[in-house]
Amino acid sequence: MSTPPPVSRILLVSCDSAWLGAALAGLKLAGARLDNPFGMVFTAVSAFKEAIDCVSADGEVQIVVIDRHLTSAEVNQAAITLANRLNELRPELSLYVVLSGGDDERALLEELVSHAVDGYFNRDESDYSGWFRILSAELAEKSATPFYDALKTYVKMAKDSWHTPGHSGGDSLRNSPWVGDFYDFVGEHMLRADLSVSVPMLDSLMHPKGVIAAAQSLAAKAFGARKTYFATNGASTTNKVIFQTLLAPGDKLLLDRNCHKSVHYGVILSDCRPVYMDCSARPQFGIFGPVPKRAIYEAIKANPDAKAIILTNCTYDGLLYDLKPIVEAAHSAGIKVIIDEAWYAFARFHPAFRPTALEAGADYVTQSSHKTLTAFSQASMVHVNDPAFDEHLFRENFNMYASTSPQYGLIASLDVGRKQAVMEGYRLLDRTVKLSGELRQKINSTGVFRVLELEDLLPEELQQDGIRLDPTKLTVDISKSGYSAQELQQIPRFNIQGEKRTFNTITLLLSMGTTGSKVSRLFDAMLRLAKDRRPPRSYYRITEIPRFSRLACLPRLAFYESGERLLLLDDDGRPNQALLDRVCCDQIVSYPPGIPVVVPGQVINLAIVTYLARLTKGPKALEIHGLADCDGEYGVRVLTDQEFKNIPSRGLFDNAGCHGNQLPAPVCQRTSLPALAALVQAGPAPLPEGCCGAGFVLSMPLPYSASTPSYLVSASTSSTTSALQTDQQLGNTPLASGRVPSPIDFSAAGPARRRRRQPRCQRRAADAARSGSRTDPGVLLTSRTCGRPRGPPARHTVRRPLLLLCVMRHSRNTKPVRGARGGVAASASRRILHPLYSATCYEPARSAMDACLSSAASPWMVMAAGGFNAS
Secondary structure, three states: OOOOOOOEEEEEEOOOHHHHHHHHHHHHHHHHHOOOOOOEEEEEEOOHHHHHHHHHHOOOEEEEEEEOOOOOOOOOOHHHHHHHHHHHHOOOOEEEEEEOOOHHHHHHHHHHHOOOOOEEEEOOOOOHHHHHHHHHHHHHHHOOOHHHHHHHHHHHHOOOOOOOOOOOOOOOOOOOOOOHHHHHHHOHHHHHOOOOOOOHHHOOOOOOOOHHHHHHHHHHHHHOOOEEEEEOOHHHHHHHHHHHHHOOOOOEEEEEOOOOHHHHHHHHHHOOEEEEEOOOEEOOOOEEOOOOHHHHHHHHHHOOOOOEEEEEOOOOOOEEOOHHHHHHHHHHOOOEEEEEOOOOOOHHHOOOOOOOOOOOOOOEEEEOHHHHOOOOOOOEEEEEOOOOOOHHHHHHHHHHHOOOOOOHHHHHHHHHHHHHHHHHHHHHHHHHHHHHHHHHHHHHOOOOOEEOOHHHHOOHHHOOOOOEEOOOEEEEEOOOOOOOHHHHHEEHHHOEEOOEEOOOEEEEEOOOOOOHHHHHHHHHHHHHHHHOOOOOOOOOOOOOOOOOOOEOOOHHHHHOOOOEEEEOEOOOOOEOHHHOOOEEOOOEEEEOOOOEEEOOOEEOOHHHHHHHHHHHOOOOOOEEEOOEEEOOEEEEEEOOHHHHHHOHHHHHOOOOOHHHOOOOOOOEEEEEHHHHHHHHHOOOOEOOOOOOOOOOOOOOEOOEEOOEOEEOOOOOOOOEOOOOEEHHHHOOOOOOOOOOOOOEEEEEOOOOOOOOOOOHHHHHHHHHHHHOOOOOOHHHHOHHHHOOOOOOOOOOOEOOOOOOOOEEEOHHHOOOOEOOOOOEOOOOEEEEEOOOOEEEEEOOOHHHHHHHHHOOOOEEEEEEOOOOOOO
8 A cells, every 4th residue: 555645835925016926936836857766846925914824723833934034913023933933833833034235134033043044045036946855854854753764774685594583584484384473463674673782873771972963953943942862661760760860869859649650660760769649530530540630849949959859741641740840840950851751742732732741841751652642662762951951871871771682672662752742743633632632522422431621630729730631641431321330341243443441431641653443433322321321320439549658768768678478458358456556568559540649668557458448349450569479368578576676767757656656766875975085085984874776877087097097887886996997998998787877966065174265157056056056067067167277286196076977969960068168178088988878077177186085074066967968
């Protein structure tokens, strides 16, 4: 079956009828003489509004040529205004402006509409053949598929394969009596295009420099991004890549609880600290929607130290945020915005769906191109507009997840999908919008089935949030039909398969591949089902998902513990009370609705146990992921008491003890500085009980010779000081402990026996320490603040005060600590390495040391903090 040739309409706009007629005739004549592979045809209008109407109505318009001298009674600067309007309406259009002036006129236009205009023609040069060639080259560039073309070229070379994959271009399958049917089913071209990274002309997805890089650049331009990356393992993986690029362990992430499960797994892998925002719900239909705008603003205000926020737009049911004010609020707090646009990849190419997340200002957007564009399953894209984007770090994280043997057919489908969206996306989506309205009307006419409108889907708390509804997603209420949602999602009798279901709705997904004949067949099926007039049935209604309880520790730490498995139901078949106040190790998700009921690190309460128990007794069609198997019964994996006590990050969260008990208060012990110094000097000896919790790091300058400072590192309270390490050794040796180190705050406490007046900055810090408030550690450590140092320390052994372990950050984010007046800590910093974190320690300035030594006989407070500081 031969495909029809393309049609590319070129629209000329001018109110000068004489010039317009001459230009139109000249371009048509050139088209008759020259090659015209893109089917360029020329048409003209003479008014501003006519141009807008023509571009809106005709999806085959590819290029608009605007006369700079266009005038209109409706607007000033008609040519410039028209260029901007057309760019807003259809950003994929190519726009050219015809000038009659010199460089000054062109410079003015560049300043006003350079973002919209692709090129210029000179009105005084009637080289219409040259114009035709330029316009043809523009179409060639827009419609290019660099990777797909290279793949086709290589397949046509018919080279013998002496490399992977093992089917060798299908030769192992062809003519096989056992599996030859697979060769026939898949096809020769698909098998010969299944190639290896051993083919250099096809570039490398992990280090693109050739045709893949060119295809990604075209995609970035098409979707309005600074950078675009192709991925062959879905948006499920690209979400995780972005997390690990932006978030260091312990960094805060604001996220919609209704996010895709890959987002929640990304939280575990990146070891970030999640702040969950409860989504809205319509329990009448079992549908979960966006997070209320008020809740998002409150989360941003309450967590100004958050590094990123991620939202899903649109939701599975087609609900769309009013993104722009949300993005602005996040950016004003210095928070990066990530949008999971898995179900909305097509939105850029029709005004009915815009603005897109990128147009609203999002920094990162992930799209499941295979869901709503012409791409194979698992094919996806990442779009980046972050001005502070670290491409090297992103690439390293991308390669961490990417296969070194990508499926080249997936990459080709992304290249082709982008081309189709640019060249005919508007026309196809315009048809889809019209078919959606037609199908909505026909379904409602059955009198039994009803398509839910926006007001049906919105809970009251979202009524003023500016939420919109994607018209390509139809949620159908089946309550009056007498059929179950499972029966209607799959209708074998009519060969129809729907997208998803709740207990009393089914969702129908329309796309660029939806046709009028499909709409007719679906309507015929639903009309016949409506005429069956089954008696109404009572639907099993899932209770509303419990609100998020609280986290007791970072999800990653809970997930990687062994835990213990407790039965979900007790011997009497009731919710097991032994699960209450325990910390879950797994993510438990029910489908529908697909929202995690509980995540790793979350405290289990009665509402959660009751909800899970009810799910297990519900319809067999319900899927529950994450429950453990306990000898054929449902169980939940939870932290043991000892595992929970040993988790260092528990101090970050509200107290949540084992079996409901509160965490013990931080251990404090008073001891004198000379006593600690004597302890260290004594050689092998245990640390004072309580000075250092299990897995914590205690760092202090020991009595030292100035040329060889030593530090004490301890992994537990039972450690001894027998193996002191020098600064050089510490700088190159990872700590043996696999646990997260915790900062230990050494603050002066109690009156000094021998006291002299301290600098004001030290007095403020000491007062703050006594009152329990946090101080900037740089205050005590900055020479500018505390006065000029009195010279280098003597070479004889001296005793220095315990050091405040002041910075605990992921190594790539480590920054120098600054004092209250902006000065950098005076003395050299020393980094103690850890598998996940680095701690930067600063020696006190000499003036601070002298002040501390003057009160050496005073008692000191040693506090082992319960958590770590990742900010």
